Amino acid sequence: MEESSIGVPSLSLGDRQKLDDLYQRLESERQRFIGYPCSAEFDYSPLYRFLGFPINNIGDPFVPSNYHLNTHEFECEVLEFFRGLCHAPPDGFWGYVTHGGTEGNMYGIYLGREMLPDGMVYYSEDTHYSVSKILRLLHVRNLMIKSLPDGRMDLEDFRETLKIHRDVPPIIFANIGTTMKGAADDLEGIRAILADLAIARHYIHVDAALSGMILPFVEAPEPFDFSCGADSLSISGHKMIGCPFPCGVVLARKANVDRTARNIEYIGTLDTTLAGSRNGDSALFLWYAIRALGLEGWRRRVRQCLTVAEYAVKRLRDEAAVQAWRHRNSITVVFPRPSMDIISRWQLAVHHQWSHLITVPHVTQEVVDRFVADLRADVGNGSAGSPT
Numbered sequence: 001m002e003e004s005s006i007g008v009p010s011l012s013l014g015d016r017q018k019l020d021d022l023y024q025r026l027e028s029e030r031q032r033f034i035g036y037p038c039s040a041e042f043d044y045s046p047l048y049r050f051l052g053f054p055i056n057n058i059g060d061p062f063v064p065s066n067y068h069l070n071t072h073e074f075e076c077e078v079l080e081f082f083r084g085l086c087h088a089p090p091d092g093f094w095g096y097v098t099h100g101g102t103e104g105n106m107y108g109i110y111l112g113r114e115m116l117p118d119g120m121v122y123y124s125e126d127t128h129y130s131v132s133k134i135l136r137l138l139h140v141r142n143l144m145i146k147s148l149p150d151g152r153m154d155l156e157d158f159r160e161t162l163k164i165h166r167d168v169p170p171i172i173f174a175n176i177g178t179t180m181k182g183a184a185d186d187l188e189g190i191r192a193i194l195a196d197l198a199i200a201r202h203y204i205h206v207d208a209a210l211s212g213m214i215l216p217f218v219e220a221p222e223p224f225d226f227s228c229g230a231d232s233l234s235i236s237g238h239k240m241i242g243c244p245f246p247c248g249v250v251l252a253r254k255a256n257v258d259r260t261a262r263n264i265e266y267i268g269t270l271d272t273t274l275a276g277s278r279n280g281d282s283a284l285f286l287w288y289a290i291r292a293l294g295l296e297g298w299r300r301r302v303r304q305c306l307t308v309a310e311y312a313v314k315r316l317r318d319e320a321a322v323q324a325w326r327h328r329n330s331i332t333v334v335f336p337r338p339s340m341d342i343i344s345r346w347q348l349a350v351h352h353q354w355s356h357l358i359t360v361p362h363v364t365q366e367v368v369d370r371f372v373a374d375l376r377a378d379v380g381n382g383s384a385g386s387p388t
């Protein structure tokens with residue numbers, strides 16, 4: 001390492017080259033980034049000046065703390081935006097900007113367990129892989145419920161399993177937009193079963209990692225939010241919105257959160273969040289994305305993504321004879337697993353016989369066309385049928 005004229009360490013030639021190589025690689029890979037639900041369509045350059053501060057949103061966003069280099073004010077506005085989208089009660093909600101969907105889900109299950117310490121978590125086979133780890137970490141009893149072939153929770157299996165454990169209060173982990181198939185568990189059906197079995201003590205956490213930023217903008221959304229019985233809800237920020245670093249939001253009913261809060265003298269605020277130090281830049285970046293596009297802008301962007309998803313289904317079917325399908329209101333286009341070459345070149349996620357592409361904002365019709373052309377040229381593409 002060399003010293004520069006202002007005393008700031010500067011990199012050696014070799015290290016600078018290494019960074020340039022990384023930049024080139026990322027630029028190139030971005031051209032074929034269609035398998036994961038992370039938008040690459042953003043420009044946060046007006047915010048770069050804030051990267052010169054050691055910003056830290058430690059503590060509860062709604063309570064002042066001794067650490068003043070924070071963006072709590074912006075975080076609260078982000079939370080208010082999502083509160084509106086998810087119909088949480090204005091005076092009865094709480095939340096914070098997380099480091100991603102996984103932390104939001106861990107928070108939701110944690111809160112559910114604090115409310116119902118003797119509870120049992122029910123979650124479907126199609127649940128994100130991180131949830132089984134969370135359940136182990138929180139040491140909470142849990143049962144996996146079968147999924148239907150299209151990815152939704154099998155409510156017959158749910159009802160039968162619940163009947164066997166009627167003495168144990170259920171904590172339901174509902175997927176609204178599963179990872180592989182974009183399926184939404186039937187929240188109304190779940191609540192009807194709880195009512196039918198007269199199970200009054202229950203907790204519902206909703207994992208809306210991707211769809212939480214889609215359903216609020218469509219005409220006929222699947223039931224997914226606080227108005228449909230959710231007690232907490234997690235959404236990723238780097239997925240539909242897009243951000244250079246992972247982030248998300250978690251929202252919960254305030255009355256529940258208040259029962260877990262602890263005052264900590266060292267930071268002069270409440271210790272309500274899972275993480276101690278928290279990324280204050282993500283709150284700022286999310287705030288910027290929300291304000292720059294506005295509600296109408298996001299509605300248009302979501303509509304465009306759904307249009308491209310439909311286009312992709314059609315093109316894959318018509319041009320490449322691939323049995324592609326998707327759920328209504330989902331931008332996850334599911335198709336049989338293609339060859340390893342295609343999987344690797346297009347960074348596709350795969351699970352058993354399935355693969356998918358996700359039409360987040362940077363996956364345009366032109367990108368879909370390039371993918372379909374590549375798939376056609378590939379001899380080893382899959383040929384299994386749709387389960388729907």
Ligand SMILES: Cc1ncc(COP(=O)(O)O)c(C=O)c1O
Nearest residue numbers: 100101102128177178179209236
């Ligand atoms: C449905 C679902 N839940 C949770 C997660 C985990 O979210 P994150 O990667 O933001 O931690 C994902 C990630 O893809 C997901 O698809």
